[in-house]
Amino acid sequence: MTLNAPGRHNALNAAAAVAVATEEGIDDRAILRALESFQGTGRRFDFLGEFPLAEVNGKPGSAMLIDDYGHHPTEVDATIKAARAGWPDKNLVMVFQPHRYTRTRDLYDDFANVLTQVDALLMLDVYPAGEAPIPAPTAARCAAPFAVAGKWIRSRCPIRPGPRRCWRQS
Incomplete structure (x- = not known):
């Protein structure tokens, strides 16, 4: 998996998002696509x-x-x-x-x-x-x-x- 936002803090945020999405029953492929396409938020790196x-x-x-x-x-x-x-x-x-x-x-x-x-x-x-x-x-x-x-x-x-x-x- 590749993230578009650098930093350990962003990797930890992504891990938490994966855990919540998995718990909610979201398909693994959809989770991966969402994380790989996420461009971040304005004015954060x-x-x-x-x-x-x-x-x-x-x-x-x-x-x-x-x-x-x-x-x-x-x-x-x-x-x-x-x-x-x-x-x-x-x-x-x-x-x-x-x-x-x-x-x-x-x-x-x-x-x-x-x-x-x-x-x-x-x-x-x-x-x-x-x-x-x-x-x-x-x-x-x-x-x-x-x-x-x-x-x-x-x-x-x-x-x-x-x-x-x-x-x-x-």
Whole structure:
């Protein structure tokens, strides 16, 4: 069986779906066809394309752009691990925008630990999602551990534009 979504977490989800479908009496061939044709859900490890880079470490290269809405450290961790497992020899550059001031404040340490797994980080300002600003970690504070390790790519992006627009502005 082949899944169209990488990562251990997706394999576990598929196994659970097989168990439930089998328990409900669905034909094994139908289960297999459904899993093999499932394209995933929007903004969950959503492959947006690959684009050429002029040079990476002295040779022509490319970068894949993957969009994932993970906004909790556990989800971000699963996405990073899936990318590492699928492309172990590639550098992992992440554009990350914390979602909600309260979540960023409450899970700051967890985010910091998870995000240290990437090779470079472009940290956007916190997306408020309807929350009024509160004293919470700013993008600069969130990125501080990465600046020390030489992994932080500064962002000049305001809060509202999405990552695609910020990518062009940076």
